[in-house]
Each structure stands twice: as C-alpha cells, then as structure tokens.
Amino acid sequence: MIEELSFGAVVFRKENNKVLFLLLYRKAHKNYIESWDFPRGLIQKNETPEETAKREIVEETSINELKFVKGFKEIIKWFYKKDGNLVSKKVTYFLAETSQLDIKISNEHDDFRWCYFDEACSLIKLKNTKEVLIKADEYLTGRLNKYFD
Numbered sequence: 001m002i003e004e005l006s007f008g009a010v011v012f013r014k015e016n017n018k019v020l021f022l023l024l025y026r027k028a029h030k031n032y033i034e035s036w037d038f039p040r041g042l043i044q045k046n047e048t049p050e051e052t053a054k055r056e057i058v059e060e061t062s063i064n065e066l067k068f069v070k071g072f073k074e075i076i077k078w079f080y081k082k083d084g085n086l087v088s089k090k091v092t093y094f095l096a097e098t099s100q101l102d103i104k105i106s107n108e109h110d111d112f113r114w115c116y117f118d119e120a121c122s123l124i125k126l127k128n129t130k131e132v133l134i135k136a137d138e139y140l141t142g143r144l145n146k147y148f149d
Contacts, residue, residue, distance in 0.1 A: 002087045007052040008040025009096040010072075010136040011063065013114065019140055021120045021133065022103075024060060025111035036113075036123040038132070040091055053094050061112065062104040069095040072139050076128040093132050095139065 011022040028034040041056035043049065050068060058064050072095035080087050105112050115123065117137045124130045 002082065002085050004087055004089045005043050006040050006089065006091045007043055007049045007094070008038050008056055008091060009053045009066075009068070009094040010038050010132060011057060011061070011066070011096050011098055012136070012140070013098050013101075018116065019137065020114040020116060021136070022061065022063075022098075023113050023115055023120055023123055024105065024109040025113070026108065027110050035126055035129070036120075037126070037129055038093060040093070049092060050094065053096070057096065060106045060108060062102070063098050063100050065098050065100040066096045067098070069097060069139075072136065074132045074135050076132060078128065093136075095136050 012019050022038070023036040024039060025036050026034065039057045039060045041052065041059070043052040047055070054066060057066060074093045075090065076093070077088070077090045080089060103112055113123070117133070120133055121130060124133060
C-alpha cells in the first residue's frame with residue numbers, strides 16, 4: 001500500500017464581521033471525483049507541514065498573504081485506488097486567514113468561490129471535508145469575541 005501525506009488549510013477572510021471560506025472546485029478525472037475542497041497537497045522533502053500548506057495555497061490560488069490561526073488542526077484519512085494500487089491518504093488541515101482578494105487558480109482546479117458557511121456546506125459533498133469546515137467554523141465563531149476586533 002502507498003501512503004500519501006498532505007497538508008492544506010481552510011482559507012478564510014473576514015467581511016463585515018462575517019467569515020467567508022475559500023473553496024476550490026475540481027471536475028472529476030482519473031484519480032479524483034468531482035468536488036469542492038480546500039487547498040492542499042503532498043509534503044515535499046525537508047518541508048514542515050505549515051510550509052507545505054502555504055506552498056500549496058500559493059500554487060493553487062496565488063494567495064501569498066496568509067496568517068495561520070494558532071490552535072486549529074484537523075486530520076482526515078481515506079483510501080483510494082491510483083494506477084491499480086491502494087493508497088492510504090492522510091490530510092492535515094490548518095486554518096489560515098487572508099485579506100487578499102486577487103485569486104488565480106492553477107490548472108489543478110476549474111473554479112473557486114468565496115462562501116458563507118451555509119453555502120460552503122451545501123457545496124461540499126464529501127463528509128470528511130464537510131466535517132473539517134464545520135470544525136473550522138465552530139473554532140472561529142466560538143472565538144468571535146476574541147477573534148473579531
């Protein structure tokens with residue numbers, strides 16, 4: 001079995017004291033089902049998890065202004081087939097804030113959208129990804145008095 005270790009982030013921005021989450025859309029192709037998801041990717045040699053997450057966000061969205069929120073880390077796992085081999089995938093998501101609005105998605109994705117929580121929940125179809133969103137939203141809204149100035 002092949003093991004893949006990836007890192008990414010739930011990227012968000014504040015607008016009028018509300019949180020908007022960034023979702024990336026990918027059409028179905030060889031190894032992926034159609035989905036709305038967060039930026040993420042495989043760790044490279046000598047990278048820290050946070051460096052991997054930041055690199056992937058820059059590569060996939062061109063967002064380079066990021067502030068990671070301390071204390072949030074969610075891990076999801078699943079299995080899939082790649083070229084006839086079983087792959088064990090583990091993804092760790094951080095939480096990262098940006099105020100950068102100018103986004104240019106990479107050729108890995110087909111679209112993007114800034115969404116309020118309810119819309120993001122309706123777009124995300126994968127259960128484990130939706131759970132990450134719910135936990136990120138709870139983390140932010142549970143800290144609203146402290147988080148929003």
